[in-house]
Amino acid sequence: MKEHLKPQKDIELSPEFNVKDGRLFYRDIDLFRLAKEYGTPLRFTFLPSITDQIKAMDNFFTTVIAQTGYRGTYTYYYCTKSSHFRHVLKKAMELNIGIEISSEYDIALIEALMREGSITTRIKVICNGYKTPRYQDGIISLIEMGSCNVLPIIDSKSELQHYINNLSHLKEIQIGIRLNLSFLHFYPHESRFGLSPQDIRTLFNTAIKTNNFLKFTTLHFFNEKGMAENDSYWDVLEEVVKFYCEMRRVNCDLTTLDIGGGMPFRNNPGTNFDIILFVHRIVTTIQYVCRQEGVPEPDIITEFGKYTVSEATTTIFKIHEKKRGTLINWAIIDGSFITHLPDTWAIRQEYPVLPINNLDQEQSPFVLGGLTCDSADIYPNSEKREFINLPNGDAEQFIAFFHTGAYQEALSGFGGVSHCMIPDPKHILIDKDNDGNLAIKVFSERQKSKNLLRILGYQ
Numbered sequence: 001m002k003e004h005l006k007p008q009k010d011i012e013l014s015p016e017f018n019v020k021d022g023r024l025f026y027r028d029i030d031l032f033r034l035a036k037e038y039g040t041p042l043r044f045t046f047l048p049s050i051t052d053q054i055k056a057m058d059n060f061f062t063t064v065i066a067q068t069g070y071r072g073t074y075t076y077y078y079c080t081k082s083s084h085f086r087h088v089l090k091k092a093m094e095l096n097i098g099i100e101i102s103s104e105y106d107i108a109l110i111e112a113l114m115r116e117g118s119i120t121t122r123i124k125v126i127c128n129g130y131k132t133p134r135y136q137d138g139i140i141s142l143i144e145m146g147s148c149n150v151l152p153i154i155d156s157k158s159e160l161q162h163y164i165n166n167l168s169h170l171k172e173i174q175i176g177i178r179l180n181l182s183f184l185h186f187y188p189h190e191s192r193f194g195l196s197p198q199d200i201r202t203l204f205n206t207a208i209k210t211n212n213f214l215k216f217t218t219l220h221f222f223n224e225k226g227m228a229e230n231d232s233y234w235d236v237l238e239e240v241v242k243f244y245c246e247m248r249r250v251n252c253d254l255t256t257l258d259i260g261g262g263m264p265f266r267n268n269p270g271t272n273f274d275i276i277l278f279v280h281r282i283v284t285t286i287q288y289v290c291r292q293e294g295v296p297e298p299d300i301i302t303e304f305g306k307y308t309v310s311e312a313t314t315t316i317f318k319i320h321e322k323k324r325g326t327l328i329n330w331a332i333i334d335g336s337f338i339t340h341l342p343d344t345w346a347i348r349q350e351y352p353v354l355p356i357n358n359l360d361q362e363q364s365p366f367v368l369g370g371l372t373c374d375s376a377d378i379y380p381n382s383e384k385r386e387f388i389n390l391p392n393g394d395a396e397q398f399i400a401f402f403h404t405g406a407y408q409e410a411l412s413g414f415g416g417v418s419h420c421m422i423p424d425p426k427h428i429l430i431d432k433d434n435d436g437n438l439a440i441k442v443f444s445e446r447q448k449s450k451n452l453l454r455i456l457g458y459q
C-alpha cells in the first residue's frame with residue numbers, strides 16, 4: 001500500500017446488506033445484476049423503504065409516549081422538499097401521514113395529488129416557508145376549497161395580515177407560527193426564519209386574540225443545524241418548550257409543537273444511530289419542561305425529509321478505469337459527484353459506499369474521480385484524506401452509493417444541463433407486489449444528448 005494512503009475503516013454491514021459469491025446484495029436485490037441489466041450510472045428507488053421508515057418512526061414515538069405516560073399525540077409529516085417525486089409522495093401518502101410544503105409551486109403538487117385522489121379531506125398540509133403573494137393566495141384557495149386540512153405556519157407579520165384580510169368571512173382557520181431561534185444567545189447564527197418571541201406575543205395580543213376566527217394552534221421551530229446528538233439541540237428544545245408554555249398559558253387553542261425536520265439519516269453502512277433513544281429524549285425533554293411549568297404537554301409534529309427518503313435511493317456507478325498515481329490511486333466513475341450527488345461536493349456529505357462485485361478479491365484504497373473537469377469532483381471529498389477500498393484487479397467493477405434519496409435532484413436539477421453536460425442517470429423504481437415479489441419499472445431513461453442540445457438552443 002502507498003505510504004500516504006489511509007485504508008478505509010473496517011465496515012460492519014447492517015442487516016440489509018449481504019454478500020454472496022463475491023457480490024453485494026441489498027435488501028435481497030442483486031446489485032451487480034441490476035447494474036448489468038439496466039446500465040450505469042443507475043439510480044434506483046426502493047419504495048418500500050419509505051413505508052418502513054415512516055412506520056418505524058411512528059412506532060418509536062408511540063412506544064415512547066406509552067412508556068413515559070406522555071399525554072400528547074404524535075403525527076408524522078413528510079417534508080416534500082427532500083424529494084418531490086410523485087412516486088415518493090404517493091408511497092408516503094399510503095400511510096395517511098401529513099405533508100409539509102414550502103413554496104408556491106408545492107401548491108400545484110398538492111392539487112395534482114387531490115385530483116388523482118391521493119389526498120383526501122382528512123390529509124393535513126402544513127404550509128411552511130416564506131410566503132410570496134402567490135403562495136399566500138394558493139394557501140387561501142386550498143383553505144377555501146376545504147379539500148384538505150391546511151395549516152399555514154406564519155413566517156412574517158405581513159403574512160398573517162393577508163389571511164386576516166382575505167379569510168375573515170370563514171368561521172375558523174387554524175394557524176401556526178414559526179419561532180425565530182436567534183433570541184437564544186447560544187444559537188450559532190442570526191436566522192431569517194419566523195418571528196421573535198416578542199413579535200409573537202405582540203401579534204397574539206393585537207391580531208390573533210382580537211380576531212375570533214383565528215386559532216393559533218401550533219408553535220413551530222426548526223433547528224437549522226438539524227437534530228444532532230449534541231447538547232445544543234437539547235438546549236434549543238428546552239428553551240422553545242419554555243416559550244411554548246408561556247404562550248399556552250395565555251392561549252388555550254395552542255395544543256401542538258411542531259419540531260420540524262433534521263432527523264439524521266445513516267450515512268455509513270455500519271452506523272447504529274439509536275433513534276429510539278433520541279425520540280425518548282425528545283419526548284421526555286418536552287414532558288419535563290411542561291411539568292415544571294405546569295402546562296399540558298403538546299401534541300408533537302415532526303416534518304422529516306431526509307429521514308423519510310434518503311435510504312430509499314441508491315446510485316450505482318461503473319469504474320471506467322483505475323489510474324494508479326504516486327500518492328493516490330484514482331478510480332474514474334462513469335458519472336459525476338458534483339452533478340449526480342451534489343451534496344458530496346457542496347457540504348462534503350458522506351454516504352455508505354461499497355463496491356458491489358469482485359468482493360472476494362484483495363482490496364486497496366482509491367479516490368474516486370468524476371467525469372467533469374472539476375478538481376473537486378472527487379469522493380471522498382473530505383479533509384481527512386480518506387479513501388474507498390476497491391477490489392484490486394482490473395475486472396469490470398461497479399460501486400454503489402447508498403441512502404442518496406434526499407435533496408440530490410432538488411440541488412442538481414432533474415432533466416436540465418449540468419456541469420460538463422454530464423447527463424442525468426437512468427432512474428428505476430423498485431416496489432414489491434402483493435406477493436412480495438420485486439416489481440421494477442423505468443422511471444426515466446438516461447438523459448440523451450439530443451435533449452441537452454435542445455435545452456441549450458441547438459435544436
Ligand SMILES: Cc1ncc(COP(=O)(O)O)c(C=O)c1O
Pocket residue numbers: 079082100128129222226260261262263303304305306307406
Ligand atoms: C421547515 C423545515 N422542515 C423540515 C425540513 C426537513 O429537514 P430534514 O430533511 O433534515 O428532515 C426542513 C429542511 O430544510 C425545513 O426547513
